[in-house]
Amino acid sequence: MADKCDLCLLGLIILSSLLTGTSGVDDENVFISSGENVRLPCNNALSDCTSTTWIYNSIRHSAAVELIALGIKKKDTERHESLSLGSDCSLNIKDVTEEDSGFYICQQWTGPKRDQKQGSDARVSLHVLHVSVSSSSSSSSQTEISPGRSVTLSCQWYSGLSCRDLVRSEGLQLLWVNQAGVDLTTDSRYQILFSSDHCIINLTTTLLNEDDNREWRCQLTLRNQLQTSVRYTVKYSAQDVHESTVRVAVISVAAVAVFLLAVLWLICRKTADNKRGTVDSAVKDENEHKGTYETINTSIPPAARANEQTDDHVTYSEVTSSNKKPVKSVDDHNDTVTYAAIR
Incomplete structure (x- = not known):
């Protein structure tokens, strides 16, 4: 129960620092996109990191998890291989995922038995922006993305804070933009849907041949200030491009064949009409030239x-x-x- 209360209190403190625009020396907010490496600073670090302990709190966990204890990494924690302690006692996380979002606390323990906490806690809130992809057929990876398919890109902000509160008070925004930074809601080709309940924005579109290597970005802004963004680049395989090219070629050949058949039919019909007209003209001329x-x-x-020999004969x-x-005469008979x- 105490751990849950500490988590709630920590969330309120960080939310308050965001809402008021001020934060204490020990408070830090870090925004990152998934897949990147991140460094979480320990603002109360001493010269000797053997006194440093890092604790992780998350809504997904019922209790706080100790990641670093007195400068030593705990190996029984999830994703311990991605964690390391920096020379300045900062916590480094490689290849960040949405599971890493939450609250982190850096503490310093001193004394003969390292049982005395030195100074106040250094609190860090890690916010992760993550993009997932699903196709029209089923959930898929990039290798299954191909021209002609309808795809949905889902960009979600993971944090221990309330998205709805930040939308109302801090103007939090999630946006899908193109490479030039233009908001894609202005293009009717894309369907954009935002939910403040889950802090997620979806982009749905049908892929075109020219979308290969096209880049879309999901951006997170607070108070009109860009905090972080995550990129998604469309990648077609050589097979996808080949199949698409063959499909286009088949459609083109079929269209040309239909056109040629239509032209041939018109030519045949015109020839038949001309031949029939010549025969009718010959019959007419023959009838007209029949003499009486x-x-x-x-x-x-x-x-x-x-x-005959007489004079008067x-x-x-x-x-x-x-x-x-x-x-035919007027009376329609022969005379x-x-x-x-x-x-």
């Missing part, structure tokens, strides 16, 4: 031929006109006309 033939018969009556001529092809000349 007439037969004219001339006959002289026998009686008239017998009297009559010659009869009979002309008959007929069409091989019926010709036979006989002409007679009398001399």
Whole structure:
């Protein structure tokens, strides 16, 4: 119970120092992004680090954990291999993770039996900014990131302090920006969602071919002052690029094939129309050039031929006109006309 009370009291002290803008000589706030190395200063250190003890408090632990005891690293602690004591009695942590966030206390113990605490505690609050990635199919690593996939980058601030309180009082902000430092909320390609309850900001987008080696940064600011940032760079494997190129090539070939088929169909249709028009024109010309033939018969009556030698004689001529092809008249019937000349 005492350890929990000490943890709550330490959190209130550090929060108060942030809210008021002042901090005591023994208070320190360190902001870092995951994956980096960090140094936590011990502001009450003596010349001899054999008197130095480092204690770690975290919301995730029910009790305080002793990391360094009288200058000697404890080997039974988590991630003890990443810890080391500096020559100035500072605590060095390699390859920081979100699990390392929390409150650290540096104490000095002196006396014949190292049982007397010297001076006040040096308090350090470690704030860690961490980015995780998930793809549209499942939680994935960078090697599974490829063009055409929808990905979500989650940037979360880990600390023992209340994110909601700092958002209201200190203007804490988490932002996703591009390489030029432009806020990505201004680009409709990205969907940005911030939660002050968990101090997390998500960026969701669909990756493009040109996103290879593109960098996005998550920034943490307090009072409009940048505290820390973490970078995420899109990395496509050679296989991803090859598959994407093949996919684009297949789509392009398919589009060209469809276009050529459409052009060929239009050409065939045009040729058929032209051929049909030529045949119709030939039939029409043939019908138009079909002539109408007439037969004219001339006959002289026998009686008239017998009297041809006389002066006063009559010659009869009979002309008959007929069409091989019926010709429509006004009355829509054929006529036979006989002409007679009398001399």
